[in-house]
Amino acid sequence: MQLSREALLRAYRQMKVIREFEERLHVEIQTGEIAGFTHLYCGQEAVAVGVCEHLSAADKIISTHRGHGHCLAKGCDVDDMMKEIWGSREGLCKGKGGSMHIADVNVGMLGANGIVGAGAPIAVGAALALKLDGPDEAGLHVSLAFSGDGACNQGTTFEAMNLAVVTKAPVIFVFENNHYSEHTGVDYAVGTAKDIASRAEAFGMKVWRADGIDFFSVHDTMREVLEYVRAGNGPAAVEYDTERFFGHFEGDPQRYRGPGELDRIRETRDCLKQFRKSVTAAKLLTDADLDALDTEVLEAIEAAVTAARAAERPTADDVTVDVYINY
Amino acid sequence: MAKMMYREAVLSTIAEEMARDPSVVVLGEDVVGGMGTAGGPEAIGGIWSTSTGLFGQYGAERVIDTPISESAIIGAASGLALAGKRPIAELMFADFIGVCLDQIWNQMGKFRYMFGGKSRCPAVIRMAYGAGYNAAAQHSQSVHQILTGMPGLKVVMPSCPADVKGLLRTAIRDDDPVIFLEHKALYAMKGEVPDDPDFTIPFGHARLTRAGQDVTIVASGLLLGFAEAAADKLAKDGIGCDVIDLRTTSPLDEESILDSVEVTGRLLVVDEAPPRCGLAADICALVANKAFASLKAPPAACTPPHSPIPFARELETAYLPSADKIETAVRKLMAWR
Numbered sequence: 001m002q003l004s005r006e007a008l009l010r011a012y013r014q015m016k017v018i019r020e021f022e023e024r025l026h027v028e029i030q031t032g033e034i035a036g037f038t039h040l041y042c043g044q045e046a047v048a049v050g051v052c053e054h055l056s057a058a059d060k061i062i063s064t065h066r067g068h069g070h071c072l073a074k075g076c077d078v079d080d081m082m083k084e085i086w087g088s089r090e091g092l093c094k095g096k097g098g099s100m101h102i103a104d105v106n107v108g109m110l111g112a113n114g115i116v117g118a119g120a121p122i123a124v125g126a127a128l129a130l131k132l133d134g135p136d137e138a139g140l141h142v143s144l145a146f147s148g149d150g151a152c153n154q155g156t157t158f159e160a161m162n163l164a165v166v167t168k169a170p171v172i173f174v175f176e177n178n179h180y181s182e183h184t185g186v187d188y189a190v191g192t193a194k195d196i197a198s199r200a201e202a203f204g205m206k207v208w209r210a211d212g213i214d215f216f217s218v219h220d221t222m223r224e225v226l227e228y229v230r231a232g233n234g235p236a237a238v239e240y241d242t243e244r245f246f247g248h249f250e251g252d253p254q255r256y257r258g259p260g261e262l263d264r265i266r267e268t269r270d271c272l273k274q275f276r277k278s279v280t281a282a283k284l285l286t287d288a289d290l291d292a293l294d295t296e297v298l299e300a301i302e303a304a305v306t307a308a309r310a311a312e313r314p315t316a317d318d319v320t321v322d323v324y325i326n327y
Numbered sequence: 328m329a330k331m332m333y334r335e336a337v338l339s340t341i342a343e344e345m346a347r348d349p350s351v352v353v354l355g356e357d358v359v360g361g362m363g364t365a366g367g368p369e370a371i372g373g374i375w376s377t378s379t380g381l382f383g384q385y386g387a388e389r390v391i392d393t394p395i396s397e398s399a400i401i402g403a404a405s406g407l408a409l410a411g412k413r414p415i416a417e418l419m420f421a422d423f424i425g426v427c428l429d430q431i432w433n434q435m436g437k438f439r440y441m442f443g444g445k446s447r448c449p450a451v452i453r454m455a456y457g458a459g460y461n462a463a464a465q466h467s468q469s470v471h472q473i474l475t476g477m478p479g480l481k482v483v484m485p486s487c488p489a490d491v492k493g494l495l496r497t498a499i500r501d502d503d504p505v506i507f508l509e510h511k512a513l514y515a516m517k518g519e520v521p522d523d524p525d526f527t528i529p530f531g532h533a534r535l536t537r538a539g540q541d542v543t544i545v546a547s548g549l550l551l552g553f554a555e556a557a558a559d560k561l562a563k564d565g566i567g568c569d570v571i572d573l574r575t576t577s578p579l580d581e582e583s584i585l586d587s588v589e590v591t592g593r594l595l596v597v598d599e600a601p602p603r604c605g606l607a608a609d610i611c612a613l614v615a616n617k618a619f620a621s622l623k624a625p626p627a628a629c630t631p632p633h634s635p636i637p638f639a640r641e642l643e644t645a646y647l648p649s650a651d652k653i654e655t656a657v658r659k660l661m662a663w664r
Contacts, residue, residue, distance in 0.1 A: 060406075060409075060410060062406075084443075091443070092443065093441060093442050093443030093445070094443035094444065095443075096440055096441055096442075096443050096444075097441040097442060097443065101441040101442070103438075103441070103442040103445070103446065104442075104445065105409060105442065105445055105446045106445070110406070110409050110410075110446075111438065111441070111442065113434075114433070115429055115433050115434070118402070118429055118430065118433065118434055120402070121398055121399040121400075121401070121402020121403055121405075121406070121430060122402045122403070122405045122406040122409070122430075122434065123406060124399065124402065124403050124406060125402060125403030125404060125405055125406020125407040125408075125409075125410070125414070126406035126407070126409060126410040127406070128352075128354075128388075128391065128403060128406070128407055128412075129406065129407045129410035129411060129412045130410060131388060132352065132388045132389065132412065143406070143410075155398065156398045156399070156402065156429075156430075159394075159396035159398050159399035159402075160399050160402065160403075162394055162396065162399070163393060163394060163396055163399040163400075163403060166393070166394055167387075167391060167393075321444065322439055322440050322443065322444030323439070323440050323478050323479055324439070324479065324481070324503045325439065325447065325502040325503050326501070326502070326503065327481075327503075327531075327578050
């Protein structure tokens with residue numbers, strides 16, 4: 001299906017926001033200004049955006065420890081996210097969550113998660129709630145669990161897939177295979193012929209597989225997956241082959257990478273470059289259109305960093321706030 | 328008032344709250360029972376008979392029978408709660424927290440805090456706990472000492488049918504995650520239960536079940552009855568005991584404990600969990616810190632030893648606190664100088 005000019009511009013902008021958000025963090029983290037552990041999503045933008053562009057705020061997602069991209073794609077505010085990563089009390093989570101625990105339930109983003117594999121069962125629960133609410137004119141609202149080739153080896157993920165099939169929950173397991181679980185290669189850690197989708201298939205789900213670098217491939221498969229799940233057919237899974245441009249965490253020396261690997265994937269497996277090539281070759285958008293967005297996004301990220309630096313710091317009095325609603 | 332068993336108080340409270348609020352759902356292993364068998368749904372109706380009949384009334388979308396997948400059960404309860412429902416998850420045995428602790432501790436208990444106070448996770452996790460059935464080390468434990476130490480969770484330990492009714496209703500209506508611990512050996516206990524459909528008992532309010540001037544005994548769950556029996560016997564010898572039923576270990580009613588110890592000057596905490604880093608140590612420390620000047624004897628505890636729970640009848644009996652052991656501990660406190 002051909003996307004409108006408006007939809008194409010929006011998709012590119014969303015991917016570019018994630019890219020520049022992460023590239024900027026990569027720089028800022030090295031100055032020591034940002035505390036804690038940060039895991040960058042750079043390289044995988046086409047998956048988050050290709051998936052989330054189909055969703056409404058009523059649809060729910062659960063993310064991973066590499067969650068900035070999913071948050072931004074689902075609609076979390078850029079400035080509020082930057083403030084959260086800076087640890088400000090004006091941040092999206094008042095400085096209590098940080099990079100690994102960003103959430104905004106108001107946009108259906110039920111949390112990035114510091115525990116690899118923890119999200120899938122939670123997504124099934126959200127899907128059961130949406131099933132109980134029943135369909136509207138567009139069908140059922142759905143819940144999506146983003147997982148990587150690391151989380152696919154957790155028992156929680158297996159339990160969640162089985163429970164989803166047993167209960168016919170409207171949940172979609174989105175496996176992003178970036179070939180590395182932390183510092184270990186998928187060739188070693190995933191036993192099923194390197195294919196994660198076949199595991200979901202074995203649990204009784206309909207599955208899709210696509211190139212996660214190609215936004216259009218992601219977007220098209222997710223349209224099909226959503227049609228299937230919104231119609232009440234139960235859960236489904238999709239595996240996207242993608243690339244991680246940075247290390248597992250910021251500061252990771254990445255000695256496990258092959259010679260020239262990072263340059264090669266930046267050159268040949270960059271979803272933004274590929275998007276630009278496709279849409280300009282098809283004369284859907286011009287380089288000038290995209291260049292204008294690049295400039296606008298860079299300005300927005302600069303403004304977000306400036307705002308985060310100036311934002312109010314939390315105080316000791318905030319430590320015990322929001323542990324409970326009533327205690 | 329109606330007379331009913333502890334387990335009937337659990338079931339009737341769930342049924343009443345499901346009728347009152349369409350967002351209340353139940354999930355767990357065999358909560359329907361018999362799914363996929365020749366006997367069909369409700370062939371069993373929950374192994375504790377605490378969900379009997381709910382499936383027939385509310386169907387598979389509100390009474391969700393799950394595979395044996397504790398992490399998925401608790402995770403799903405979190406997801407249901409974050410998406411606006413009020414799930415009541417059943418862990419068949421409290422000991423099974425070992426396979427799903429991440430979902431209780433790192434997920435459910437921390438969402439609101441990590442998300443900057445923007446989320447609600449109104450889930451109840453019911454668990455059958457406690458010894459007395461020779462079920463040995465993996466089906467007999469009291470896990471409140473682990474869960475009470477986890478910020479973000481509330482922990483409830485009812486000791487009688489009326490408290491089940493009032494505390495479970497509070498738990499289901501509460502907006503924070505609540506661990507509701509039901510003692511296996513109390514399920515058949517009978518007692519009067521108020522009929523008021525809005526009868527609730529607030530968390531963090533202990534109950535004084537015996538009054539005396541000499542020793543404060545703090546207990547909960549099954550051991551409350553043991554403490555009361557010891558207190559009744561001691562009273563005949565002129566030793567008066569305050570017996571305090573904690574009802575909830577998180578929040579903890581510090582005020583009731585301290586007020587009592589200020590009068591008695593002696594504290595005995597009775598607990599079914601092992602002694603190290605546990606509830607008894609916690610309350611002894613509380614009293615040592617905040618009622619030191621009132622003390623006539625060192626704060627004492629009556630707990631099992633630092634040991635797994637044994638199988639054989641003689642061993643389990645030796646392991647557990649009893650009315651006799653509580654009586655001995657009280658007499659020791661009275662003799663201290």
